[in-house]
Amino acid sequence: MSLESQLLQFLFAGLTLGSIYALIALGFVTIYNVTGIVNFAQGDFAMLGALITVTLYQRTGIFNRVITVNLQLPLPLAILLAVVLTTLIGVVLYLIAIRPARGASVISLIIITIGASIALRGLGLIVWWTDPYPLPVFTPGPPIEIAGAVLTRQNVWVIGTMVAIVVGLYLFFEHTLLGKALRACAVNREAARLMGIKADHMALFSFALGAAVSAIAGIVITPSTFMAYDSGTLLSLKGFVAAIMGGLTNAPLAVAGGLVLGLVEAFGAGLLSSAYKDAFAFLTMFVILLLRAGGVFGQRLAEA
Amino acid sequence: MPPLLEIHNVHVYYGRIQALKGVSLEVNEGEIVALIGANGAGKTTLLRAVSGLLTPHEGDIRLDGRSVVGLPPERLVALGVAHVPERRQLFTTMSVIDNLILGAYHRYRSGDSREAIRKDLETVFEIFPILRERQQQRAGTLSGGQQQMLAIGRALMARPRLLLLDEPSLGLAPLLVRELFRVIAQLRDRGVTILLVEQNARAALRVADRAYVLETGTVALSGTAAALLADPEVQRSYLGQLRQAM
Numbered sequence: 001m002s003l004e005s006q007l008l009q010f011l012f013a014g015l016t017l018g019s020i021y022a023l024i025a026l027g028f029v030t031i032y033n034v035t036g037i038v039n040f041a042q043g044d045f046a047m048l049g050a051l052i053t054v055t056l057y058q059r060t061g062i063f064n065r066v067i068t069v070n071l072q073l074p075l076p077l078a079i080l081l082a083v084v085l086t087t088l089i090g091v092v093l094y095l096i097a098i099r100p101a102r103g104a105s106v107i108s109l110i111i112i113t114i115g116a117s118i119a120l121r122g123l124g125l126i127v128w129w130t131d132p133y134p135l136p137v138f139t140p141g142p143p144i145e146i147a148g149a150v151l152t153r154q155n156v157w158v159i160g161t162m163v164a165i166v167v168g169l170y171l172f173f174e175h176t177l178l179g180k181a182l183r184a185c186a187v188n189r190e191a192a193r194l195m196g197i198k199a200d201h202m203a204l205f206s207f208a209l210g211a212a213v214s215a216i217a218g219i220v221i222t223p224s225t226f227m228a229y230d231s232g233t234l235l236s237l238k239g240f241v242a243a244i245m246g247g248l249t250n251a252p253l254a255v256a257g258g259l260v261l262g263l264v265e266a267f268g269a270g271l272l273s274s275a276y277k278d279a280f281a282f283l284t285m286f287v288i289l290l291l292r293a294g295g296v297f298g299q300r301l302a303e304a
Numbered sequence: 305m306p307p308l309l310e311i312h313n314v315h316v317y318y319g320r321i322q323a324l325k326g327v328s329l330e331v332n333e334g335e336i337v338a339l340i341g342a343n344g345a346g347k348t349t350l351l352r353a354v355s356g357l358l359t360p361h362e363g364d365i366r367l368d369g370r371s372v373v374g375l376p377p378e379r380l381v382a383l384g385v386a387h388v389p390e391r392r393q394l395f396t397t398m399s400v401i402d403n404l405i406l407g408a409y410h411r412y413r414s415g416d417s418r419e420a421i422r423k424d425l426e427t428v429f430e431i432f433p434i435l436r437e438r439q440q441q442r443a444g445t446l447s448g449g450q451q452q453m454l455a456i457g458r459a460l461m462a463r464p465r466l467l468l469l470d471e472p473s474l475g476l477a478p479l480l481v482r483e484l485f486r487v488i489a490q491l492r493d494r495g496v497t498i499l500l501v502e503q504n505a506r507a508a509l510r511v512a513d514r515a516y517v518l519e520t521g522t523v524a525l526s527g528t529a530a531a532l533l534a535d536p537e538v539q540r541s542y543l544g545q546l547r548q549a550m
Contacts, residue, residue, distance in 0.1 A: 177405070177409070177412055180398070180402055180405065180406055181406065181409060183395070183397075183398060184395045184398065184406050187395045187396060187397055187398065188393050188394070188395055188396075190357065190389070190393065191389065191393040191394070191395065192395075192406075193357070193376070193377045193378055194355060194357070194377050194381060194386070194387050194389065194393075195381065195406050195407055195409045195410065195458070195462065196377075196378050196381040196382055196409050196410030196413065196462070197378065197406070197409055198378050
């Protein structure tokens with residue numbers, strides 16, 4: 001394999017990984033903008049989305065294999081139901097854990113989400129045990145070969161899903177009344193209430209949206225990477241790193257952040273050492289935080 | 305017929321500090337009522353209580369004779385109360401047109417006809433032609449005067465019966481202040497009832513029908529605007545100072 005095709009291969013891998021981080025980051029940004037809360041359960045929604053899909057799609061023993069779920073729904077239906085169920089879990093999480101603590105400091109609310117993340121992981125462990133689960137690729141077939149590098153069909157699904165969701169969210173936030181109301185809450189909650197916008201409903205909706213987007217991210221990546229009860233933690237952290245590149249408020253920068261992070265990981269793992277794959281992510285975060293303190297992003301934020 | 309707005313013996317505390325100590329006033333349909341007084345007299349607090357942003361600890365607030373104490377702002381805007389808060393509080397990162405559309409949010413939700421909303425948008429553009437020109441511009445990039453117009457325009461999109469204006473002239477050049485008060489008078493002629501909080505007492509009293517003077521959380525004086533303009537006490541405390549300040 002020539003160096004060029006190798007580099008191209010890393011690029012494909014990076015864009016795929018980066019797409020997932022971008023989606024998780026979008027969940028962070030959506031919830032943070034509307035509620036001011038950094039929701040560290042974001043990655044666990046991805047885990048739930050994927051494992052619920054697995055359970056609905058194939059014969060799965062849950063609760064330490066005491067119960068066998070044998071629905072074997074068609075994959076698209078399983079995915080749809082899993083996204084809906086994960087969204088509901090996001091709503092329930094908001095209603096039972098976040099909403100009762102309204103008025104608490106943001107730090108307390110963030111700690112609640114960390115607790116929620118641990119709880120969801122615990123739930124995942126009880127239901128699915130420690131097994132990593134796969135999903136079949138969405139459309140089987142030979143990979144696409146470009147200049148000696150291969151792009152699997154699932155990679156195309158992952159990148160395409162990310163693009164579709166980014167476009168969908170853009171249209172939603174820019175061109176629908178509900179999207180505009182959500183943005184209004186993010187800019188000025190009190191003024192939004194004076195317009196008749198129920199800030200509480202918007203907060204609930206942002207959790208639903210964040211959960212749905214994460215669930216989709218978890219589902220599309222599972223055919224290439226497997227998913228286990230604790231996979232959400234690292235996804236949360238990576239998504240968070242991507243989101244802070246946009247100052248947690250800027251969705252386009254968060255998407256860019258996700259892609260950059262994916263590329264750093266893929267090239268770092270490919271050219272240096274794959275053992276330090278995750279370390280590259282946190283090194284990136286470290287550098288970004290230094291730059292932000294230096295005002296690179298801070299200035300842009302001040303303008304916004 | 306009861307007055308449109310009736311405030312009876314309202315008390316508000318911030319922690320242990322009492323901001324309003326039994327304020328009573330009323331605003332009749334079709335009036336401009338000015339609320340003047342020094343900084344910290346409780347003017348803004350009173351408006352926030354009327355629009356539901358805070359709940360008085362004691363006393364009653366009635367709209368058309370019905371108590372609205374404890375209702376959240378989301379409900380009050382549907383009952384016809386629109387509040388233009390101090391310092392405008394626009395959705396700064398959003399466009400002018402989006403700010404105006406969000407002003408009509410409760411009407412979209414309650415199924416008011418798109419046609420009626422579009423007609424009101426047209427009216428707002430008639431009153432503030434500059435907003436039509438700038439509709440795609442981000443609200444935060446407008447000048448101070450234009451932002452104030454947008455804030456009022458946004459409130460009008462809610463089709464209010466009672467418009468609460470908090471310091472609309474704050475930070476505006478004298479020429480713009482004159483223009484603004486001309487618009488406020490025009491709004492009354494269009495049938496909007498206005499409760500106007502102002503530091504610029506002279507301008508407020510000139511446009512208002514009646515006025516209340518608030519001092520440290522209580523109503524110190526009240527009467528027709530003309531009478532208060534002529535009142536030596538008001539002249540000394542609120543109008544003289546202003547002439548010096550200008």
